Amino acid sequence: MTERYEAARIIEDTHRLTAYAPLPGLGLLPVNAFVIRAKEPVLIDTGLAAQRESFMQALSGVIDPADLRWIWVTHMDADHIGNLQAVLDAAPEARLVTTYLGMGKAGLLGLPLERCHLLNPGQSLQVGDRELLAVKPPVFDAPETTGLLDRRSGTLFSSDSFGALLQETAEDAEQVAAPALREGMRLWASVDAPWLQVIDEGKFQASVDALADLKPARLLSSHLPPASGRMLEALVSNLKDAPAQPAFVGPDQAQLELMMAGA
Numbered sequence: 001m002t003e004r005y006e007a008a009r010i011i012e013d014t015h016r017l018t019a020y021a022p023l024p025g026l027g028l029l030p031v032n033a034f035v036i037r038a039k040e041p042v043l044i045d046t047g048l049a050a051q052r053e054s055f056m057q058a059l060s061g062v063i064d065p066a067d068l069r070w071i072w073v074t075h076m077d078a079d080h081i082g083n084l085q086a087v088l089d090a091a092p093e094a095r096l097v098t099t100y101l102g103m104g105k106a107g108l109l110g111l112p113l114e115r116c117h118l119l120n121p122g123q124s125l126q127v128g129d130r131e132l133l134a135v136k137p138p139v140f141d142a143p144e145t146t147g148l149l150d151r152r153s154g155t156l157f158s159s160d161s162f163g164a165l166l167q168e169t170a171e172d173a174e175q176v177a178a179p180a181l182r183e184g185m186r187l188w189a190s191v192d193a194p195w196l197q198v199i200d201e202g203k204f205q206a207s208v209d210a211l212a213d214l215k216p217a218r219l220l221s222s223h224l225p226p227a228s229g230r231m232l233e234a235l236v237s238n239l240k241d242a243p244a245q246p247a248f249v250g251p252d253q254a255q256l257e258l259m260m261a262g263a
């Protein structure tokens with residue numbers, strides 16, 4: 001079960017649409033989409049299909065979907081494209097921003113390829129009153145993953161990177177106690193990116209630093225409450241430690257049945 005989407009303003013022109021997905025035995029995973037009310041308005045990711053009604057309602061509370069010009073899909077996972085077709089239908093003027101690989105996956109899903117606009121990390125998208133720089137987040141679970149830096153507000157959208165499994169909901173990442181945040185980030189990284197166990201830690205840490213060098217004013221992960229730039233150092237440190245986390249192995253059928261019996 002997931003909870004309903006709720007919309008909240010983060011800064012003047014940037015809003016989040018947030019639901020929580022309980023992962024039994026692990027915690028609560030925030031699932032955020034974002035709206036940038038730029039001159040050419042942008043939706044970043046499209047939420048969970050299981051919460052379509054509340055997602056579309058929350059989106060409509062922030063902006064008339066017909067006004068959207070860009071739908072930036074950070075990657076093609078179910079928690080990011082759950083309502084993509086519904087949003088494409090409600091926003092006929094909007095182009096779908098993705099990479100070549102993302103477009104390929106969109107094609108496999110029967111989505112309209114003529115709506116795609118291809119953008120690679122390092123390239124920028126002009127959205128009327130600002131430039132959005134595409135970036136490669138250091139932790140990802142799909143090769144097409146692309147985050148972005150809003151150069152006007154200094155907001156970094158990091159997709160799955162910097163996410164955390166939480167024990168309770170929070171309006172702001174600063175409300176999460178430091179040890180819980182560290183453990184929650186390490187656990188989420190091990191669930192989302194099992195390849196962290198087998199990589200060169202130095203190269204990984206350099207990729208985290210490369211993103212931090214953008215010096216964002218705030219960091220908005222798809223799976224973390226909003227974090228101000230004050231938290232960047234702690235978030236970077238937590239993520240750099242992620243390869244030390246033991247490999248995640250989910251419950252098997254017998255363990256799942258025990259968990260369900262105890263629920």
Ligand SMILES: [Fe+2]
Nearest residue numbers: 077141142160
């Ligand atoms: Fe993902």
Ligand SMILES: [Fe+2]
Nearest residue numbers: 077079160222
């Ligand atoms: Fe995700």
